[in-house]
Structures are given as structure tokens and as C-alpha cells.
Amino acid sequence: MADTVYSVLRRRRLLEAVTPSASPREMALASLVKLQGVGIGALDSLLKAGEQAWLAALKARDLDALPFEIRADLPDWVIARLRQRLPDEEILAIAKSFHHPAPLDLRVNTVKAPREAVLQRLEADGTPASPARFSPVGVRVKEKVALNRHPMFLDGAVEVQDEGSQILGMLVEPKRADMVVDFCAGAGGKTLQLGAAMGSYGRLYAYDVSDKRLANLTPRLRRSGLSNVHPQRIAGENDAKVKRLRGKIDRVLVDAPCTGLGTLRRNPDLKTRQTEAGLAELNAKQFAILEGAAAS
Numbered sequence: 001m002a003d004t005v006y007s008v009l010r011r012r013r014l015l016e017a018v019t020p021s022a023s024p025r026e027m028a029l030a031s032l033v034k035l036q037g038v039g040i041g042a043l044d045s046l047l048k049a050g051e052q053a054w055l056a057a058l059k060a061r062d063l064d065a066l067p068f069e070i071r072a073d074l075p076d077w078v079i080a081r082l083r084q085r086l087p088d089e090e091i092l093a094i095a096k097s098f099h100h101p102a103p104l105d106l107r108v109n110t111v112k113a114p115r116e117a118v119l120q121r122l123e124a125d126g127t128p129a130s131p132a133r134f135s136p137v138g139v140r141v142k143e144k145v146a147l148n149r150h151p152m153f154l155d156g157a158v159e160v161q162d163e164g165s166q167i168l169g170m171l172v173e174p175k176r177a178d179m180v181v182d183f184c185a186g187a188g189g190k191t192l193q194l195g196a197a198m199g200s201y202g203r204l205y206a207y208d209v210s211d212k213r214l215a216n217l218t219p220r221l222r223r224s225g226l227s228n229v230h231p232q233r234i235a236g237e238n239d240a241k242v243k244r245l246r247g248k249i250d251r252v253l254v255d256a257p258c259t260g261l262g263t264l265r266r267n268p269d270l271k272t273r274q275t276e277a278g279l280a281e282l283n284a285k286q287f288a289i290l291e292g293a294a295a296s
Helices: 002-010 012-018 024-035 040-046 051-060 068-072 076-082 088-097 115-124 163-172 189-197 211-224 240-244 276-294
Strands: 104-108 129-131 138-141 158-160 179-182 203-208 229-233 251-253
Touching: 002 012, 002 024, 012 024, 012 068, 024 040, 024 051, 040 051, 068 076, 068 088, 076 088, 104 115, 104 163, 104 189, 115 129, 115 138, 138 163, 158 189, 163 189, 163 251, 179 189, 189 203, 189 211, 189 229, 203 211, 211 229
Parallel strands: 179 203, 179 251, 203 229
Antiparallel strands: 104 138, 104 158, 129 138
């Protein structure tokens, strides 16, 4: 059920264009048959009068004949902005990459275990995985599995973290004796990565304006075994805690609040929730945060 809901959200614009009335039921059926490869016969006992006929027609339909915007399945304002920089074929390639579920990536906590040991344990437990393409501490699991009860997760040897996020943390290149700030730490995925890269030495501040997000960091930090991470709630980029450390910090990571449109495989609902006006507000917030962080 969850896979079908997410499939509909990923291709909502397309499904609205190819179903008779774009009702939730029709879009779910169309997703099952056209996008998820379920045979019409397997749904026969559930179908109402007339549904089998239009599903059969849809299954035979060539979707490449649809307008570009529908095939891309992105908001018009996003396409317009991309067209300022890219030709349509590149935009379509990017858009198509968002039409499929995101893979499950893990980050190995090297304070607890080497990557090879994690790969061997996953293989032994019947969970095939491979080294990430770029991240030296990344692992890509080949099938979706529930890892929240796996001993390695409970012990803090692995954390769920996209490889793209891991690469950002790698670019910081913190040294063991450094003082480092993760300026918009959130639930602390990159914070824990930086802490492990520092071998649990030095001092690492995890700043965020949200108590709730920092609370989500607490159990992850406990599992990680790191002792160099210091979560702190701040009121904003001009908080006294920030000013107190100005000129003393060696490395600062700023993962500023953004539209999240780069995560559409995992959060497809953002296509309908984000607006161009909202982007302008975020740009102003990002600039203020970057100015405050740069002074550190």
C-alpha cells in the first residue's frame, strides 16, 4: 500500500492526465497497472464496471507522446528555472531519476566497525549489500529491509544516510584536534559522520533551532559511542552561543534549510507543497544563516 501511494505521488501529474477523472482510486489502479507492472487479471475481482476497459487502453498507451511537462512530472516553475540552464533532454533525464524509489544507503560508523566487516555481516544475515560508489564509509543495500532491529543498527555500527549526504560530510575533512560546527544539524546524520571521522576526538558542536530535531539526535548519539559531540539549541544565527565561538572554529558545515526538491525520490509530496514564493523566502533565510556561520 505504501509503495502504491508513493508511486502515485511520484507520478501524480502523469496519472492525473491519463485517468478519466483523476480520482484517488483511478490513480492507484493506473499506478499498479502502468507503473508497477501488476497484471489487470490480478485486479479483476476488485474492478468496477468500465475500469477494465480503460486500464487495458492505458496499458497499451505510449506515454512518450504526452507533453514534455507531464512526462517530466515536475512543477512548471521548476521546469522553467531548469530551462534557463539546461536543454530539455537533460531536464528529462534528471526528472526521470526522480520517478523511482531511492535506494537504501548506510553509513558505517568506523569508530565501531570497518566497512568490510559490516558488508560480511549483512551478507551472512541474508541482506546483500555492496560498497557505495563514492563514499569510503558507505554501503548500499540491494533490497529494502527493516534495519531498525538489526544488531549492527542497535549497536551504532551503521546509520541510515544517503550517499549524497555522506559526500557532503567528507568535503568538510575534519581533523582529530579540530573544533567543528554543524550549523544546521537537524537529527544529526552528518554530525555523527563528522564525529566518527574525527575518531571521537576534538570538539564538535551540533547547532539547531529546533528542540525536536535535536531530541532525535539524542538516541543516535548514544548508539554511536561518540564523546566529542555537543548538541546545542540556538535561537538563530546571531545567538550568543554562536558569537562566543567566533574566530575559534576550524571547520563549519552549513546544510541550510532548502526546498528539499533534491530528495523527490524519498519525498515526492514536495512537488506539490513547495512553491516559487517559498523558494524566495528560503533564499533570504539561507543567506542570513551563511553570513552567521561564515563569521565562525
